[in-house]
Amino acid sequence: MRAAVVRTFGGPEAVEVVETERPEPGARQVRIRVAASALNPVDAGVRAGVFGGAGKQIGLGWDIAGTVDATGVATAWSVGDEVVALDYGMVEPLGAHAEYVVVDTDAVAEAPATVDAVHAATLPLNALTAVQALDLLELTPGQSLLVTGAAGAVGGYAVQLAAHRGVTVTGLAREGDAELVRSLGAAHVTSVEAGAFDAVLDAAVLGETALAWVRDGGAYTGVIPQAQPASVRGVRTAAVEVSADGARLAELVRLVDERVLTPRVAETFALDDAAKAHARLAEGGVRGRLVLVP
Template structure:
């Protein structure tokens, strides 16, 4: 089968699409025939060597939508099930940017019935990151939340999920994105002029760090999206960062929110798997609203 990998680190040109063996599922695993797989900034980080793995063949891709093609023992999934899943891992021989991928059964959820596979492939990584970051904040309905990078994939899901929970959101984004973030449910908009200590919590999807921490009231909460990269606590503000985990049960809840119209799945462009390097180059240009999706 064909798969996108890197064997040396660098720019988009480091991405190779090569022939590899079709993986076999073990116990409590399933093999998914990939219909679509999103490209995320973490893939660019892997490609650049941010997470190590020099000298190895490293597969790319975390998100997948497709059809169960084979199962190991001790799984409730059946061949033919249409599913989505998160294939967690920075340095792995194969990722979801491939014709087939093997994942643990508890990372899998039924695919949403209201969207196609290309859109479904944008859900797992970014929506799980958003909901798990909101969980860290432990906000009650009515608490005020500022989301940085609110027009991005994680930020956009965070806005929608928080608004659904009855949490009024101030969206921080570029001026030209105000209409977009308000359509996602933001109650307020800012392009960067925020009073210190003015909100109960910040979800820092744009990785602003200490400047965003200053916007949280004394005793509030701050959640980042890069593990161990959150700013140190000050003024009694509780700080933390989400390390996304594969959670099929939670992913199933997010799928139901897609089907209920609560979550919007945004696709910017699609590329053939063989065009993986081209997709990486487009990601590097920035300004993408929605996800780039690879189709084998």
């Protein structure tokens, strides 16, 4: 099968599409024939060597939308099931940017019925990150939340999820994205923030700058594991480390089918053009996700 990998670190040109053995599922695992897989900033980090692994092949890709192709023992999934899943891992030999991928059965959820596989592929990593970050903030209806990077993939899902929970959301975004962010459910949109919020979800990774916008005794959550700023003024700080959770992913799928969440695709690329997709991501200004199609 074909898979996108890196064997040396660098820019988009470091991405290779190689022929490799098709993986086999073990106990409590399923193999999925990948129909689509989103490209995320973490893939660019892996490619550049941010997470280590020098001297070996590293697979790219975390998001999966596709069809169960084979199962190990002790799984409730069947061949032919249409699914989505998160393939959690930084420096494994193969990732989700491949024709087939093996994941643990409890990382899998039934695919949305209302969107195609390309759009479904934008859900696992970004929506799970958003909902797990919101969980850390422990907000109640009526409280105020600032989402930085509100027009981005994680930020956009966070806006929709928080608004659905009855939280009053302000989105921090460029002026040109204001209409988009309002359409996602933000009560207010700003491009230059001033004020104090009950909480900040820092999808734009502004760090201490965003922390300053939290009221005394409020909460801050970042999206890079263990990289949150130190607590000040009694502000509780944390950073989400996304986990593969099929049950939680199923809840997010339900919200897609209920039109609460809006998967957004910026552009699609063939798997063989993975390096081109990385180059497009590096250009910036992408609204929605770039998606690879094997």
